[in-house]
Amino acid sequence: MEHSFDPHSIEQPLYEEWETANYFAPRGDGPAYCIVIPPPNVTGSLHMGHAFQHTLMDALIRYHRMKGDRTLWQMGTDHAGIATQMLVERQLNAEGKTRYDIGREAFVERVWQWKATSGDNITRQLRRMGSSLDWSRERFTMDEGFSRAVLEVFVRLYDEGLIYRGQRLVNWDPELKTAISDLEVENSEEQGKLWHFRYPLLDGATTADGHDYLVVATTRPETMLGDTAVAVHPDDERYQGLIGKRVRLPLVGREIPVIADDYVDPAFGTGCVKITPAHDFNDHEVGTRHDLPLVNVFAEDATLNDNAPEPYRGLDRFDARKRVVADMEAQGLLDKVEDHKLMVPRGDRSGAVIEPLLTAQWFVDIEPLAKPAIAAVENGDVEFVPKQYENVYFSWMRNIQDWCISRQQWWGHQIPAWYDDAGNVYVGRSEAEVREKHDLGESAALTRDPDVLETWFSSALWTFATLGWPEETPELELYHPTDVLVTGHDIIFFWVARMIMMTLKFTGEVPFRKVYIHGLVRDAEGQKMSKTKGNGLDPLDLIDGVTLDELVRKRTENLTQPQMAPRIEKQTRKDFPEGIPSYGTDALRFTFCALATTGRDVRFDLNRIEGYRNFCNKLWNAARFVLMNCREAELDGEARFTLADRWILSRTHHLLAVSERAIDTYRFDLYAAELYDFAWHEYCDWYLELTKPLLWNEDTDPALLRGTRRTLLTVLEALLRAAHPVMPFITEAVWREVAPLLGNGRPTIMLEPYPKAAEFAADREADAAIEWLKGVVLGVRNIRGEAGIKPRQTVDVLLQGGTARDRELAAATEELVKRLATAETIGWLEADAAPPANALALVGDLKVMVPLAGLIDLDAERARLEKEIARKEKEVQRLGGKLANAGFVSKAPPAVVETERQKLRDAESALATLRQQLASIG
RNA sequence: GGGCGCGUAGCUCAGUUGGUUAGAGUGCUGCCUUCACACGGCAGAGGUCGCUGGUUCGAAUCCAGCCGCGCCCACCA
Numbered sequence: 001m002e003h004s005f006d007p008h009s010i011e012q013p014l015y016e017e018w019e020t021a022n023y024f025a026p027r028g029d030g031p032a033y034c035i036v037i038p039p040p041n042v043t044g045s046l047h048m049g050h051a052f053q054h055t056l057m058d059a060l061i062r063y064h065r066m067k068g069d070r071t072l073w074q075m076g077t078d079h080a081g082i083a084t085q086m087l088v089e090r091q092l093n094a095e096g097k098t099r100y101d102i103g104r105e106a107f108v109e110r111v112w113q114w115k116a117t118s119g120d121n122i123t124r125q126l127r128r129m130g131s132s133l134d135w136s137r138e139r140f141t142m143d144e145g146f147s148r149a150v151l152e153v154f155v156r157l158y159d160e161g162l163i164y165r166g167q168r169l170v171n172w173d174p175e176l177k178t179a180i181s182d183l184e185v186e187n188s189e190e191q192g193k194l195w196h197f198r199y200p201l202l203d204g205a206t207t208a209d210g211h212d213y214l215v216v217a218t219t220r221p222e223t224m225l226g227d228t229a230v231a232v233h234p235d236d237e238r239y240q241g242l243i244g245k246r247v248r249l250p251l252v253g254r255e256i257p258v259i260a261d262d263y264v265d266p267a268f269g270t271g272c273v274k275i276t277p278a279h280d281f282n283d284h285e286v287g288t289r290h291d292l293p294l295v296n297v298f299a300e301d302a303t304l305n306d307n308a309p310e311p312y313r314g315l316d317r318f319d320a321r322k323r324v325v326a327d328m329e330a331q332g333l334l335d336k337v338e339d340h341k342l343m344v345p346r347g348d349r350s351g352a353v354i355e356p357l358l359t360a361q362w363f364v365d366i367e368p369l370a371k372p373a374i375a376a377v378e379n380g381d382v383e384f385v386p387k388q389y390e391n392v393y394f395s396w397m398r399n400i401q402d403w404c405i406s407r408q409q410w411w412g413h414q415i416p417a418w419y420d421d422a423g424n425v426y427v428g429r430s431e432a433e434v435r436e437k438h439d440l441g442e443s444a445a446l447t448r449d450p451d452v453l454e455t456w457f458s459s460a461l462w463t464f465a466t467l468g469w470p471e472e473t474p475e476l477e478l479y480h481p482t483d484v485l486v487t488g489h490d491i492i493f494f495w496v497a498r499m500i501m502m503t504l505k506f507t508g509e510v511p512f513r514k515v516y517i518h519g520l521v522r523d524a525e526g527q528k529m530s531k532t533k534g535n536g537l538d539p540l541d542l543i544d545g546v547t548l549d550e551l552v553r554k555r556t557e558n559l560t561q562p563q564m565a566p567r568i569e570k571q572t573r574k575d576f577p578e579g580i581p582s583y584g585t586d587a588l589r590f591t592f593c594a595l596a597t598t599g600r601d602v603r604f605d606l607n608r609i610e611g612y613r614n615f616c617n618k619l620w621n622a623a624r625f626v627l628m629n630c631r632e633a634e635l636d637g638e639a640r641f642t643l644a645d646r647w648i649l650s651r652t653h654h655l656l657a658v659s660e661r662a663i664d665t666y667r668f669d670l671y672a673a674e675l676y677d678f679a680w681h682e683y684c685d686w687y688l689e690l691t692k693p694l695l696w697n698e699d700t701d702p703a704l705l706r707g708t709r710r711t712l713l714t715v716l717e718a719l720l721r722a723a724h725p726v727m728p729f730i731t732e733a734v735w736r737e738v739a740p741l742l743g744n745g746r747p748t749i750m751l752e753p754y755p756k757a758a759e760f761a762a763d764r765e766a767d768a769a770i771e772w773l774k775g776v777v778l779g780v781r782n783i784r785g786e787a788g789i790k791p792r793q794t795v796d797v798l799l800q801g802g803t804a805r806d807r808e809l810a811a812a813t814e815e816l817v818k819r820l821a822t823a824e825t826i827g828w829l830e831a832d833a834a835p836p837a838n839a840l841a842l843v844g845d846l847k848v849m850v851p852l853a854g855l856i857d858l859d860a861e862r863a864r865l866e867k868e869i870a871r872k873e874k875e876v877q878r879l880g881g882k883l884a885n886a887g888f889v890s891k892a893p894p895a896v897v898e899t900e901r902q903k904l905r906d907a908e909s910a911l912a913t914l915r916q917q918l919a920s921i922g
Numbered sequence: 923g924g925g926c927g928c929g930u931a932g933c934u935c936a937g938u939u940g941g942u943u944a945g946a947g948u949g950c951u952g953c954c955u956u957c958a959c960a961c962g963g964c965a966g967a968g969g970u971c972g973c974u975g976g977u978u979c980g981a982a983u984c985c986a987g988c989c990g991c992g993c994c995c996a997c998c999a
Contacts, residue, residue: 004961187996194999217999231999265998273999282997342999388926395925395995489994524934526992594947597935599927601992605934607948614961615947625958669936673946688958696957778965785965791954875943887979896941896980903942 001627001737005620007543007584010733015127023750024132026072033069034479035061036463036512037133038487038495039078042140043087043118046125048521048529048604049488051539055592055726056518056668057486058131062725063663065132066754072479073132074466076139077122079115081455082176082349085411088114104410104450111411128540130585130728132750139466141458142413149465150413150458151429153506158427162365163405165417165425169284170404172357173347174302174317178408179361180347181454182401183493185354187343195221196270196335197328199230199247202255208238214247214258215335217269219342220279221328222320225252225308226295229275231286234260236271250333251324252309259290278358294358302355317355362406362415362451369501370400376500381510385666386599389489389517396493403498405457412452419447460498463511470506480507484514489599492517516666519601524575526603532561534568537580542609545582548573580606586727587613593726594676596668615676616730619723622684623734626712629695630741635713639706643812644690646766651682652715656757659722668726675723683715686774693819713742718755772806772843773813773820779841779848780821786864787839787850787857794824795850798838801831802846839864840917842910858921865918872911879904 002009018024026032035057040050057073065071088111089099099107126133139146157163170179198213206212214230227249232239243260263286264273277287278296287294297308302317311327312320328334345354374397376382377390384390406415417427418434421444428434431446440446458465463482467475481503487496496515503511523529529536534555541551552572556565590612595602641649655678662671691708694700717738724731728750735749746752780797789795797817799810807828810817814826829835829849838849839861852861879900882888889897 001958004959219999263997263999268998275999280997280999282999285997343996391926392994399995492994520993595935600935601928603934605948608934610961611947614959617961618959621959621962623958628958673936677946684958685963781964782966785953788953791964792956871943878943882980885979889979891979892941899942 001620001624001734005584005617005730007586007616007729008582011128011130011585011729014729014732015130018132018748018750019127019135021748022136023748024073024134025136026070026134027751028068028070030068030070032072032478033061033064034072034074034482035484035486036074036466036482037076038485038491039076039141039459039462040122040126041080041083042077042115042122043084044080044122046122046129046539048537048539050126051129051588052518052521052592052596052602053486053488054126054129054131055589056516056596058129058728059589059593059663059668059671059725060484060486061132062728062750063754065750066721066724066752068753070478072137072475073134074137074139074479074482075123075133075135076462076466077119077141078455078459079140079142079412081407081409081412081452082178082180084111084114085409086176086349088411099410107410125540128543128585130589132728137466141455141462145468146458146461146465147413149461149469150453151416152470153461153502154416154453154457155427155429156506157364162368163362163427164365165360165362167358167360168363168404169278169281169356169358170361171345171347172300172302172355172359173350173352174298174300174355175350175352176347176409177300179357179359179404179406180349180354181404181456184348185345186348187345189341190344192219192340192342192344194219194269194338194340195325195328196337197221197224197250197274198333198335199250199274200333201242202246202248205242205245207242213333214239214242214272215270216272216274218274219340220276220321221324222304222312222317223276223279223297224249224274224324225304225312225320226276226278226297227252227256227274228254228277228287228292228295229256229259229290231259231261231264231273231275232271233264233266234262236264236266238266238271250331251327259286259292261286261289279356281356284356296358298355298357300357361404362417362453364403364405366400366403366501369505370397372504373397373497373501376504376510382500382512383514385514385516388599389492389515392489393492393497397497405454406449406451407454408450409452412455413458415449415451415453417449419449421445425449456494456498459495460502461506462499464503464507464509476507480511481509482512484516485512486516486518488520489517490520517599518596519599521602521604524603524605526601531559532564534559534564534572537604539588541580542583542588543585546580548576548579551576551579581610583609583613584616584729586616586730590615590672590727593668594672598667612676615680616727618680618684619730620734622679622688623716623738625688626716627737627741629691630709630713633705633709634702635706635709635741637706638703639710640701640703641707641711642690642694642704643766643769644687644816645707645711646761646763647770648683648687648711648715649760650763650767651678652718653757653760653762654678656718656722656755656760660754660757663725672726675719675726679719679723683719686770687715688712689820690770690816693815697815710742713738717742717744718760721749721752721755724749769809769812772809773817775843776810776813776817776841776846776848777820779843780817780823780850783839783841783850783861783864784822787860791822794822796853797821797823797826798829798835798847798849798851799826800829800833800835800847800849802844806844806846837921840914842913844906845909847913852921861921862918865914865921869911869914869918872907872914875907876904876911879907 061071061073092099154163171185173180194217196215196217198215200213216230218224230247242258245258246255247258249256263282264271275283275286275292277284277292278294295307297304299305304312304315304320306313312323315323346352347354374394377393416429417425418431419425426434426438428437464476464480467473467480469476499511503509521529523535527533527535552569555568555572559565587609591609655674659671659674662674691712694704694708720731720735732749817823817826835849837852839852841848882900883904
């Protein structure tokens with residue numbers, strides 16, 4: 001083995017070997033265990049969120065595979081309608097063309113080509129993460145079978161009346177020229193203005209304060225061209241006389257009524273609201289209640305259409321706004337302008353300001369689907385981890401709105417609806433089916449609906465359609481419902497809720513029994529990672545390393561806001577002056593596990609991954625030590641085990657019990673911490689050190705040597721298996737060296753059983769003995785460290801006092817203590833003997849002394865003792881106070897009180913000894 | 923406006939059902955290039971657990987209020 005761990009030399013060959021050998025496929029006849037991958041965008045690339053998510057999923061998958069479950073990690077990718085279409089359109093634009101120039105068919109063909117050339121990017125990257133996905137079963141949301149499932153679902157829902165087409169006010173993205181769903185609208189607070197306009201009253205009417213006009217306030221002046229009423233609150237005294245009167249809409253000239261509606265808040269602005277039913281969701285409702293006409297003044301791209309007066313036609317909405325304000329002002333109708341903060345709706349993909357627009361769209365009547373989906377979580381068929389996300393789910397589901405599923409896009413599943421010349425709509429699995437079902441002759445002209453379904457409509461079918469639905473496949477029978485969905489809280493509504501609804505509807509089963517919600521990955525400052533901010537990290541750069549210049553290049557190229565580049569470059573050079581070193585996949589995965597605390601966002605800190613890279617190296621070197629001490633050795637034959645052997649076996653029992661519980665409860669952080677602590681601070685720091693005196697002593701009993709060597713190997717081998725789910729590569733590489741020495745010739749750790757705590761004996765006696773030994777060793781080391789005794793300078797140790805048990809343990813561990821404390825001799829003093837001048841440590845009642853003999857600086861020793869005495873005094877004081885409290889003694893459980901009493905006695909005794917010691921050295 | 927989460931060592935985070943001296947990693951200080959590992963070893967310093975009050979024999983932990991930060995939902999022009 002190499003001197004230090006080099007992830008590059010092992011990772012890719014091992015992965016290729018696993019994949020070629022088909023180890024990722026389900027096997028055996030154990031209980032089924034299945035996770036479906038949240039399908040990444042087929043043309044996307046791996047980001048930190050993926051890397052995090054896949055680490056957790058792969059850990060679960062590998063763990064269950066090792067436990068003998070028939071384990072399937074279902075692979076697949078998503079066509080990501082809008083995102084992918086935008087990308088390809090941008091490429092076209094770069095060539096000076098638009099999608100309309102080349103037409104629908106050619107455009108879709110081009111997207112398929114793009115998928116063919118770049119679709120393996122993400123899958124290649126997933127392999128680099130070590131993800132043990134079953135590639136042989138890979139699916140795509142637009143593959144033939146999946147598309148059939150989508151079609152089937154649409155047709156069945158339509159036939160049941162749960163999908164309908166309607167003319168509705170929807171969220172319209174004027175840049176992408178498509179409808180989007182409520183969820184795809186992001187509201188952000190922005191600084192705007194509130195314009196106050198005067199609308200002249202007709203028929204000589206006047207307001208209570210004598211004006212011949214009403215003042216309305218608006219944040220969207222341009223929409224006034226579509227106003228069809230002015231509303232006031234029915235109880236508003238100021239306007240009682242005006243309800244039912246009319247005003248003349250300026251610039252347009254239309255006469256519109258003054259109406260009364262509860263919607264108006266009399267305390268806001270003037271208490272008068274202009275009503276534009278075609279361009280505002282609230283106004284639309286008001287309009288419906290009052291039977292107002294709808295005047296739509298916007299075209300699809302949000303320029304003004306012919307319903308607007310001539311001067312405004314063709315203007316962009318923001319230009320129209322300026323023009324309207326200017327014209328109003330010119331006519332003396334601009335009352336005033338105020339600064340005003342408002343929530344601006346923007347499309348989550350385009351960033352364009354969303355326009356409520358009246359169009360014909362397809363909707364899912366969602367409430368009938370939502371009800372059983374709510375019940376499934378209420379009754380525990382689906383459980384969220386952490387639990388509080390269930391409230392998020394419930395609150396959305398209980399107020400759910402009909403779902404707009406049609407998109408005016410080309411890349412996606414085209415809606416299976418056809419129209420005849422009369423505008424009648426026919427829905428079916430194909431044009432032929434439609435013709436047959438509705439008895440339409442060959443000659444009847446049918447036109448297919450040009451729209452596609454939004455991506456989440458198809459991904460909602462993910463768990464069951466990937467397993468073969470609508471066919472009744474064996475996979476569906478075996479693996480569905482899947483066991484757990486691992487995903488981020490940002491897509492609970494988009495995806496999780498819709499999967500639960502659709503899956504219950506079409507399979508009668510929940511899609512998964514558990515939903516593990518992980519946090520979002522943020523940068524070290526807690527900022528969301530984004531291309532725009534230039535603060536993103538590429539998981540592959542953490543694995544392989546990247547130079548500073550390369551990192552700057554990646555962060556600043558193809559920016560949507562190129563003006564940000566200098567700032568991003570500056571920050572990057574500051575944050576990563578040396579670029580990023582290569583940490584390897586195992587270190588990255590270990591970091592994600594260690595940071596995966598429940599439901600909390602992850603701040604990705606380079607210091608953490610560096611620490612875990614070091615951990616990998618530690619493990620690697622521990623293995624080197626074990627191998628070089630066991631390889632040539634005879635292991636068969638009688639074996640005897642030392643206290644140290646029994647202790648590390650006992651600690652292994654503890655490790656396995658704790659880590660298994662941690663994984664089973666999705667506490668990946670505790671799992672990682674337990675592995676780390678055991679491997680480094682128990683196995684390496686103590687056990688390996690404890691074996692050295694035996695291994696390197698030619699006189700050691702061969703049976704003891706065999707016991708030690710077997711224990712070294714057995715524990716290491718179990719540790720490797722225990723750690724394999726989180727760090728697959730290094731454990732595999734090392735395991736292949738270690739396992740053969742134990743007579744295990746099988747090819748891969750991946751398919752070995754996960755180690756069980758029961759296979760290692762808990763041993764309280766050995767635990768106590770080694771704890772005692774640690775106490776003595778640490779006592780001497782503390783003296784040495786504080787006194788500045790050089791590491792290679794040996795000391796003599798004298799023991800005094802203590803119990804018979806102390807004597808036994810001292811005898812049993814003498815050689816070990818000598819080595820670990822760098823002691824030349826260990827001797828005993830009778831209880832009444834006067835010790836030489838010494839530095840003192842206490843282990844219970846046992847005095848551990850290092851004779852000064854010119855070694856130790858008296859001042860340093862005095863300082864050390866004073867520190868220790870101060871500490872004990874504080875303890876005595878605290879415990880004394882506690883026990884002097886009558887309430888504590890009478891009300892606390894007797895066992896607790898007794899423990900505290902014992903602690904006080906110990907502390908007092910130690911304090912006395914230490915004080916005496918201080919006095920003795922003057 | 924409603925809901926949720928967070929605030930513990932310089933930094934990133936653990937801390938089960940209230941009960942040893944509140945822990946880890948990283949960073950920091952001192953010593954050590956000893957035969958697994960300097961991506962290392964040994965020793966050490968470092969915290970009023972956001973604030974205030976309450977419950978309790980006992981609170982980082984439970985309750986209330988407040989302060990600060992973040993997120994989600996919501997139709998106020």
